[in-house]
Amino acid sequence: MSEPSTKSLTDTAPFPPEEIGGFLRHCAGEWMGLRSQFALAAVSAAAELDTEDGDAWHSSERGELVVSFLEPEAPGGAGGLRVCPKDGVAQQLHFSADGDFRSGDQQGSWQLWPDGSLELTIRSNDTEVRERIWFTKPNLRLRSTVESSADGSPGRASFSSEIRRVSRPTAPVS
Template identity: 65%
Template sequence: MSDTPAFPPEEIGAFLRFCAGEWMSLRSEFALGEAEAAGHEAGEGDEWHSSERGELVVTFLEPAAGHGPGGLRVGPRNSPQRELHFSSDGRFSSGAAGTPAEATLLEGEWELWPDGSLELRLQQEGREVRERIWFTKPNLRLRSTVERQGDGSPERASFSSEIRRVSRPAAGS
């Protein structure tokens, strides 16, 4: 029997732990609703699309009182971070790091799919945001986010590819 964790992780606590690390990110964002409102067709200009590189730091948060799946602290390096706290019943809450739990700004639902991807769903102010996170390799993570208006029409979408920073082994090891 091996001590190597399953890949991709098969339960939410293991998935959250697997997310911990420092990630180099390339994110492409598409403002679909804005392009449509401006009368642009794809290829008529790039105001509706942007790409940026960044560094993302993800820290695993141990479960409160020793039970539950735990949580994540997520954000760009040297910037304010958000905390996501997951419960075993498929719910999660999110707020700025360091704020009390009762000051949580967002609440949503999570689902770990059989393909090993984690989907987060938020309903807020007549909009729905769905984010899916999955690993293709232990050190390569992909994320897609789609925001829809209340009538179901797309507003924004993004796609990120993230590579985990790994340290080199010490010389002579």
């Protein structure tokens, strides 16, 4: 397997990315993010119980990610991503050109929508997780995730806004 590339191709790739390989390459970089998480089932339970802890259903946290592009494993492949939270364990996602992806022992499907967003779907026996990733600007990425049970009722959701770290120009020596 090829070494991961940490260089973003934002200077040469079309924006928004028009194909999966370009989208994955555009994800490479160091990202600072803010994620808000919502336990939607807890909202219903709290409303039914009329509890005083009205804030237990949501939380927010800051985080940092380093994302590297992984070259395709086979000719004609889409490539992949190596995602590593700062001080965390790296996860690799490998995308096939036919709309499937895998990460560890999980498999799912992907779809690149005409609006330039990427939707990932993972289904298991009793849940479905959908994550949508899109760029509003080359260095601003948004992600939303919704987990639903088999009957279609929502369980958890999150929304993240992430800003790509860019290096500062070197000051000229006087």
